[in-house]
Every structure is written in structure tokens, then in C-alpha cells.
Amino acid sequence: MAKANASLSATPRSGLGTGDARKLRQAGSFPAVIYGHGREPQSLVINARDFDRLINTIAISSTVIELSVEGKTARTLIREVQRHPVKRSVVHVDFQELVAGEKMNVSIPLRFVGTADGVRNSGGILEETMHQVHLRLDPASIPDHIDVDVTPLTVGHSFHIRDLKLPEGVTILDDPGATVCVVSAPKTETAAAGAEGEGASTAEPELIRKPKPEDEAK
Numbered sequence: 001m002a003k004a005n006a007s008l009s010a011t012p013r014s015g016l017g018t019g020d021a022r023k024l025r026q027a028g029s030f031p032a033v034i035y036g037h038g039r040e041p042q043s044l045v046i047n048a049r050d051f052d053r054l055i056n057t058i059a060i061s062s063t064v065i066e067l068s069v070e071g072k073t074a075r076t077l078i079r080e081v082q083r084h085p086v087k088r089s090v091v092h093v094d095f096q097e098l099v100a101g102e103k104m105n106v107s108i109p110l111r112f113v114g115t116a117d118g119v120r121n122s123g124g125i126l127e128e129t130m131h132q133v134h135l136r137l138d139p140a141s142i143p144d145h146i147d148v149d150v151t152p153l154t155v156g157h158s159f160h161i162r163d164l165k166l167p168e169g170v171t172i173l174d175d176p177g178a179t180v181c182v183v184s185a186p187k188t189e190t191a192a193a194g195a196e197g198e199g200a201s202t203a204e205p206e207l208i209r210k211p212k213p214e215d216e217a218k
Contacts, residue, residue: 006058007066008050010034013043021091030090034067034076036097044069044095051090055081061107061132062142067095074098075139077106098139105173107132108143110180114151118183124155125187130180133164134173141167148180158182 013031015023021031028048035041054065060078067076076095084091098104109132118124133146146166148159162176 005064005066006054007068008046008054009068010044010046012069013045016043025089025091030092032093032095034069034074034095034097036074036076037099037102039097042069046093048090051093059109059144062109062144064098064139064142065095077104077139077142100140101138103136103138105134105136106142107134109145110148111145112148112150112181114149116150116153116183118153118155118157122155123186124183125185126150126153126181127184128181130161130174130178133161135166136171136173138169141170150181150183153181153183155183155185 010032013020013024024030024045025048029045030048030051032044032046033041034044055078060081062077065076065078067074074095075098077098078093079096080092080094081090082092083089096104110128110130112126112128116124116126119126146164148164150159153159159180159182160176161172161174161178161180163180164172166172
């Protein structure tokens with residue numbers, strides 16, 4: 001698990017309302033807000049190009065953003081990104097300020113590492129059924145991702161939430177028995193087995209009947 005940080009600048013927003021927000025977007029920016037325990041929500045203005053460049057290189061839900069506003073820096077997480085329904089451009093962002101020692105819920109992406117034994121030696125297929133895990137932890141120890149070592153998995157075996165290795169003090173919010181990934185049998189074997197079963201079930205029985213008189217005359 002690697003901890004990631006990024007930086008972004010913002011300026012206080014003086015105007016309010018949809019008209020002001022429209023002007024900001026036309027000028028290449030968009031409105032945002034920062035909130036958190038012990039502070040009043042503050043309206044901000046973010047440069048759209050800077051933000052797009054940032055989110056294309058980070059895991060949005062787990063990367064700590066060092067947000068600079070008028071010379072003061074706050075450690076934050078992006079809590080919500082609102083996009084235009086058609087253009088898909090960002091129209092508003094919510095930042096939550098992090099407070100050391102105050103636990104919070106976060107979604108952390110999973111990273112699958114290694115080659116499963118069942119894939120390497122038996123031609124199996126690794127099926128990833130989960131791509132993130134929900135944790136409760138201190139913001140000072142937010143990881144960028146969590147590694148899932150699939151190397152020991154053989155065909156028919158699964159990796160579950162309870163198998164994840166996490167630092168002390170981190171609470172898993174997902175069902176411990178939930179499947180993270182599984183190694184399935186090769187498709188060729190599955191298809192062949194299905195074909196055999198289908199053939200057996202659809203085979204028509206031999207028709208046995210008593211010849212008609214005209215058949216016997218022939």
C-alpha cells in the first residue's frame with residue numbers, strides 16, 4: 001500500500017448563484033466548496049484545466065489533496081464531483097478537510113498483483129468481482145491502494161475481504177465473506193462439458209414401430 005498526495009490551488013469565491021457559476025465556467029473555472037469538522041463551509045473557485053490534469057493522474061476517492069487557498073494549505077479528500085449531464089465537464093466539487101485523529105470512511109481501490117497459480121499452470125481465468133474496499137481509518141494513514149496477492153490461487157479458489165492484509169487500526173466496512181476475485185476453470189473445458197451435456201439431453205431416441213401392411217408387401 002502506497003500513500004499518495006497531490007496539490008491544487010483555489011481562490012475564495014465572492015459571487016453566488018447560478019449566474020455567477022455560469023460566468024466562472026465560461027471563464028475556464030468552476031465553483032467548489034471545502035468543509036470539515038470545526039470549520040465553516042467555504043466557497044471556492046477552481047481552475048478547470050488544473051483540476052482535469054490532476055484527476056487524470058490520481059485515485060479520486062483516496063488521494064489526499066493539499067488544497068492551497070490564499071497561502072493556507074488544508075489536507076482534503078474529494079467527496080463529490082458533479083459533471084454536466086451532456087458535456088461531462090466538471091461543474092462543482094466538494095472537498096472535505098481532514099483532521100488527524102478523527103476517523104473517517106473512505107473507498108480505497110484494490111490492485112491485483114501476481115499471476116494466479118490456476119492461471120499460470122492450469123489455464124484458468126482470474127475474475128475480479130470487486131475493485132474497491134470501504135474502510136474506516138485515521139486520515140493520516142489513508143493508502144493510495146490495497147494490494148491483493150493472487151499468486152496462490154488455484155482453479156476454483158477465491159480471495160475474500162477477510163483475506164486482505166491491512167494496518168492496525170483500520171476497520172473493514174464490507175462483508176468479510178464477500179468475494180474479491182476467483183479463478184475459474186478454462187472456458188474450453190466449461191464449453192466442452194456444456195456441449196456434452198447438451199448433446200446427451202437433446203439426442204433423439206430411436207423410433208421403433210410396427211411396419212404397416214403396405215411396408216411388408218414391399
